[in-house]
Amino acid sequence: MTFQLMRLQPDSVALAAWATRHGVLSPDGDYGYALHGLLSAAFGEQAPRPFRYMGNKQGLLAYTLENLETLRQHASLATPDVARALGLDALDARPFPSVWKEGQTLGFEVRVRPVVRAKDGRERDAFLHAADAIPAAEGDGIAQRALIYGGWLAKHFAVDGAAKIIQAQMEEFRLTRVLRKAGTGENGKRKSHAVTGPDAVFKGQLQVGNPDAFARLLARGVGRHRAFGFGMLLLKPASSC
Missing domain, CATH: 3.30.70.1210 (Crispr-associated protein; domain 2)
Incomplete structure (x- = not known):
């Protein structure tokens, strides 16, 4: 396994609908709990974390130890509503540095x-x-x-x-x-x-x-x-x- 940076482009309308339907939208509109639930539904115990939702334009970034092929295999089992809310069809990932230099x-x-x-x-x-x-x-x-x-x-x-x-x-x-x-x-x-x-x-x-x-x-x-x-x-x- 290698350290990966993953990106998703959630569908804002589907995300809001899923969060509302499941009662996991905060009074301030924070999607943190909803995205936690969606990522767990899509990837199970391999749900990537930590993650950062950057909004509708920049999407969701997360760190994971799973490679892109494994992530896509997990995502292929997600239900249509979960896949639509997270934008799993556009799932992408790339290796991220895991070795650093002292003083860098x-x-x-x-x-x-x-x-x-x-x-x-x-x-x-x-x-x-x-x-x-x-x-x-x-x-x-x-x-x-x-x-x-x-x-x-x-x-x-x-x-x-x-x-x-x-x-x-x-x-x-x-x-x-x-x-x-x-x-x-x-x-x-x-x-x-x-x-x-x-x-x-x-x-x-x-x-x-x-x-x-x-x-x-x-x-x-x-x-x-x-x-x-x-x-x-x-x-x-x-x-x-």
């Missing part, structure tokens, strides 16, 4: 959900979690959020010495409601509920530290909710940043 500089982009585990075990916005340590004069501004979320991101990059951030900026931020399932209803099925949390996109440059750890970071993704559209580390040559 790369441009990156990543969509993350910067949350931490509170003492009670629940997820909490990393900014709110750090609020007690923020001087009152600095307030609740977007710049302070960017600083705290940037620190959160740097810690994830630094696990096992994978990489360090050279420079980064928060390009997008909003609070979004995403669907998650927990508990079981009277019909025996897991109940869905909306969870509000931070949704941020960072762009910048990084430097590879430990090459093996960096390869693991790329395959694993950054932070939590990686199976729902967060955490895919997109890379490009540093000279293009």
Whole structure:
């Protein structure tokens, strides 16, 4: 198996219809849970993750260890509604680098959900979690959020010495409601509920530290909710940043 970058072009109308029919469209229109379900339906245990849905024009990107032929074999078994929603007829993939050099500089982009585990075990916005340590004069501004979320991101990059951030900026931020399932209803099925949390996109440059750890970071993704559209580390040559 080789590390692959996969691309799909979901049909926006069919995707919205499938998500609505299955009750997996968030109040804010986030397709993360729907795409998680569709990818699992099409590829089973080999469902690619992390993934990033870039919208109707750019489609869906994902990392996978399966080659294109195997992916197409799985996709051929999907039901027509799943195939139409994901755009499986246009499935494409290409080998992606899996060997990196220590000190290598790369441009990156990543969509993350910067949350931490509170003492009670629940997820909490990393900014709110750090609020007690923020001087009152600095307030609740977007710049302070960017600083705290940037620190959160740097810690994830630094696990096992994978990489360090050279420079980064928060390009997008909003609070979004995403669907998650927990508990079981009277019909025996897991109940869905909306969870509000931070949704941020960072762009910048990084430097590879430990090459093996960096390869693991790329395959694993950054932070939590990686199976729902967060955490895919997109890379490009540093000279293009």
